[in-house]
Amino acid sequence: MHKKPIIIGVAGGSGSGKTTVAKEVYRQFPEQSILMIEQDAYYKDQAHLPMEERLKTNYDHPLAFDNDLLIRHLQKLSEGKSVEKPVYDYPNHTRAEEVIPVEPRDVIILEGIMILEDDRLRDMMDIKLFVDTDSDMRIIRRLLRDINERGRTIDSVIDQYTSVVRPMHLQFIEPTKRYADIIVPEGGHNHVAIDLMVTKIKTILESKAML
Template sequence: MVQKPLVIGITGGSGSGKTTVSRELVRRLTADGSSAILLQQDSYYINQSEKPMSERILTNYDHPDAFETDLFVSDLRRLSRHESINKPIYDYEQYTRSQEVESVGPADVVIVDGVLLFNDARVRDLLDMKIFVDTDDDIRFLRRLERDIEERGRTVHGVIEQYLATVKPMYHQFVEPTKRYANIIVPEGGENLVAIDMLANQAKAMIKHAK
């Protein structure tokens, strides 16, 4: 019988450092001999290729309706059964999905990250460990500003406008309240090396116990 993979969910506001934590856990677990993959909720933004760019830009990407959650849940269930998936690829500069997909999995450990990861009970029920990365609003905004300009082709004005219009209010409406579902709360994200050490050791212990 194939052992069920360990599924770890990591959430927090945009710019909180959740992806840094996720990637570091993948690196440490892989170095320890386990196979580990990262599945990001951002890949499952709805396909908007039929819409003009003027409409795509106006989409509220921080609302639960921005994601194709049924497909996300289905793919996560497949990975939980040690099956491979064809993960969507999201094109941030075009504000829609790429026509290409990426083959992912299976693996001993599946790490999932996303801003609205804990909003859907179906997702929460698939997670063996739930982590909330809790970072100050100002720090998250500055990190997002730098990232979106350097990596996603955004302008300073566009980032500020989007943050004030949707990112910040949606965080307080949909993201922060899900902190109550977390098993572990990590302050300051990727800079908190003590917390990352603890998470990696806990994951290794859970993997060993399951064998």
């Protein structure tokens, strides 16, 4: 009989270190028992829209995500069925043609800025984490990342942060902190919190193995 996987949500603002936390937890387990799903892969398909419309997309708003598809995929994985995870094509602001096959696992880490915003997603999670990092650190990390990895200018990053990222964070992301079971300060640098999470997951896995 198939055992339902443990679903762990890792939320937090842009540049909070949530991806680092999720990857650190993932790294502590043998690959065969754990998988990671990024909410970023589930941005809505915009192939039907002209490019000038796609460029207006606010990626920091809940409506940018295709949570219906994400929920269907989590349900299938929970039933022991494989899914095809979408790939997002950022330069073209729409979903790519290719998909990534994902097999069911004992533990699913779901990582993203808005995962605690949707009550349907929250209800599927066994453990909910919110990575809480001061806004000055988050803007510094975002600046470095977007300039070094995405070829952006300082002015464009700051303009986007003040006009979109910050107000969306305050409106949609920060309030979801109240839904978290565990709040992790200082993101990926908080090794104590990561160790506690890993220990908790191992305990759950061991108890499942005995059933």
